[in-house]
Amino acid sequence: MANKVEVKELLEAGVHFGHMTRKWDPNMAPYIYMERNGIHIINLYKTAAKIEEANEALKKIAASGRKVLFVATKKQAKDIVAEKAAACNMPYITERWPGGMLTNFVTIRKAIKKMSSIDRMKKDGTFNTLSKKEKLQIERLRAKLEKNLGSIADMTRLPAALFVVDIKAEHIAIKEAKKLNIPVFAMVDTNSDPRQVEFVIPANDDASKSIDKVLSLVTASIVEGLSDRKAEKDEQPVEAPAVQAEAAASEE
Template sequence: MSTRTNYKDLLDAGVHFGHLTRKWDPRMAPYIFMEKNDIHIIDLHKTVAKVEDASNALKQMAKSGKKIMFVATKKQAKDIVAERVNKTGMPYVTERWPGGMLTNFATIRKAIRKMQSIEKLLADDTAKHLQKKERLMLDRQRQKLETQLGSIRDLNRLPAALFIVDIKKEHIAVKEARKLNIPTFAMVDTNSDPNAVDFPIPANDDASSSIEKIIDLASTAIEEGLNERKLEKEKAQADKAKAKQKKAEKAKEKAESTETKEEK
């Protein structure tokens, strides 16, 4: 069976570069291949296997209609995540993680509704009667909320899982997910604890090429799941239409047969 990625692909993307040896977390030892120039080198064979595990799980989640939220607020990751994940239709957080995003989700939903009502108000004809100062104030408020919550505006319930780029930076998100038993997928560098997440992917979480590679693999797996879901739905609809047509044909045959008997 072919895997989604291979050693060379990951090597080319610089996924193998870890942190300085003095900054390491000993719990990452099983995923470290060697030390070179005081830098830990990640064992990419292990990464290939972990990418496969994570991708299969992500694909199944997407196939069953679940939402996976991506979290990446670090400078070199935010644009990559926003651009790639946006294509999958999954929610993502690339600005500051609002504390309580998961544990106090009702408040977040309230803020989203507030943003939507401001948008509605500004788009309405009545907004023309607002003073310039009021309008400006509302627009600033809307922009601020849009920046913070725009990518999760359609999230009506808690996500089924989190995909995190740097678990040290996003430790609050990891903590909230654990508290609520929400499964976590993450890129885990040599300075982090892989046991803090359910699906750790040993990888360089600082270089944009490495982030881009792993995010693309995760997004592709999600897209595969979404496509399979769509095909299954279409097949179910086609089967339903076929059965309906068969039923109608049978009823027609029955009616015609009755008519023939009556004529005789």
């Protein structure tokens, strides 16, 4: 069971502050506690329950060895997401969402391979044989690829899930995930439609303290899942070569 989420901690991080009441999405009504000074206040007991629910699912995904792709391109979220996702060894997109990132993953993989081939050129000395102009062009291409795709360079297959901060800002990513039936976990503020995602975490998605708090909780559950996976692997007995040969012979 994932760790219990403390409502007091969420309150201190300002997770409860929603948007102005005139900007609200009526579908968020079940998660709204009250209105104060023209701003909707999120029910943190429901937020805590939803984080715990999301954590259980994320822990299982991590324990199964699959990846969760974190997505946050808005200014106040990108650095936090990059740090937290990298800490739990998960891929992330914090620059512009590359169109077709999921629906045209084969093309994205080709771009990643291009980045790897440039790195190989530098290692084996091929890069040094190029003209100054060619070197400059390749360096620019490498920098562009690194900026957009560097954080997903190790992602060899489609992710098992997406974790999104601000579903309005990342609507293209969510649309692609829907097409491929990839579940979406998301911080959803009072101005957004929670029906767009499978795992709703009602929360302030604008303040960095709120984003940091929620991300800390969900990535801790991923780390827990990865730890369980490692422990399970370590417990598996390694068959001696003689035993393996005997088993193979008996099968023939």
